[in-house]
Amino acid sequence: MLTDSSPPVSTHTMDVDALQKLIHLLQATDDPLIQEQALITLSNSAAFSVNQDIIRNLDGLSVIGGMLFNCVPKVKEKALNALNNLSMNIKNQEEIQVFITQVCGTVESAPLNSEVQLAGLRLLTNMSVTSDYHQKMINSIPCFLHLLSEGTERTQIQVLKVLVNLSANPAMTRHLLRAQVPSFVLLLDNCANRDILVRALAFAANLKKNMNDEEGTKIEEYSEDSIFFTLSRDSAPFAQRLASLLHHPDTEVKEQVVRILTQ
Template identity: 80%
Template sequence: MGERRGAVVRAAAAGLLLGAAACYCLWRRAAGGGRRRGPPAVEEKSPPESPHTMDADALQKLIHLLQATDDPLIQEQALITVSNSAAFSVNQDMIRNLDGLSVIGGMLSGCVPKVTEKALNALNNLSMNIKNQEEIQVYIEQVCKNVESAPLNSDLQLAGLRLLTNMSVTSDYHHKMINKIPCLLRVLSEGSERTQIQVLKVLVNLSANPAMTRHFLRAQVPSLLLLFDNRINRDILLRALVLAANLKKNANNEGGSMIQDQYSEDSVFSILCRDSTPFAQKLASLLHHPDPEVKEQVVRILTQ
């Protein structure tokens, strides 16, 4: 009887998901194929509002389904549908008003990685809305834990980093990420190129905030110099240079008070801010890099 009942529940859920998906497709067609969000970036803006909207009743049923079921397959598919609808600003408000943010946020601490990943993706789309960020910020510490505990370079880790990127565009919630700077720098040192690019987006956002500078400079990253090389991926190199430029600028603005702290030999401070021959040599070599943006950041560092 239990198996039969479970099958009935799954069939009903599948019908709801199919109906919601069909509604979503029809809505998108009616909206003229409104722009979907591309890969998250520091400069990314909220998608344009559309006069059309996905059926509020369908969204509410999906949110209720997420609350009612513990079937990970159903949860995953429902989250994908909610995430797709959240690519449009009018639905971002609707999902918040339906208490969808707390429902999705509550799924970040689950034990099924695929469900957690899809929940992060949904919140990432929803975080393009400032009012949504005010509610999502309570989950930042959990998102950091997800990034730290996820397998290196996994889709789950990348989903968490994308959400942290959007949540760190302004300095409002930087204080919630202070303790995870060493973790983020470790991911930077050990990750693949795709992971390095994504974690650098977060680190660049954080480094622009002078209040975060000391926490960066105390961290130990012996492999940091490896990022400043002519042969490195251009996107990685450029973001690493922006990170270094931000930190050096903020350290210089601190004046003599910054020197009073004790920094280890492998600290970010020792690598970037002391008269370090290895780093100076790297910068001198990068002055001949063919990319003008790379050279611009090198000059920015050298003239500070």
């Protein structure tokens, strides 16, 4: 499973009183510049595990989560970054999960390849490390695959981290196989960005494994431009790409190709 964290800018912990004042300030002000700075400071402090617990105990998660409904993109982005660092803590995830639907909506509505969209995808990466909250992301699968087709390499890498996590869960297999992304095989190219290639192959390998493990798969459930048909044995473009990638110089790429071919 893949995780993602926002790097801290500062390298010091904060005491309870200072954190409480920041959270109260966030609640009290309508000034987006002050909100942004408070969120940056909370995000940096959340890079330290001791502060993750303190912020949760001060009800900081709900206050920061409330900033996701803010209409100022920079404030929303900084709130997502703070929640991302806070989500490295399992107990925090139990509280943050109530905001997953809002985060998915933000990813869908944000400008393509924007910092807000990337921040949302980073948080969803952490929240999808376990299968506990995958069901909350089902409706956003078409959006994720659209970003895979239309996004920059940076966006593609980020959304693939989420898709790899989802594809590791057998309960998500049919939802992913039904999705349509005709351009998926184009990612499986010897000249593709290595990080994209490895993750796209891992996504395909996970789905192939779960397809084989699942009994009673009905072909009529899937449209011809679905991922199911892209990955099927009869898909010549997919088979040709895999054969070509067996000669790729990167060991991990070849390992993922072998995973798919031996399913």
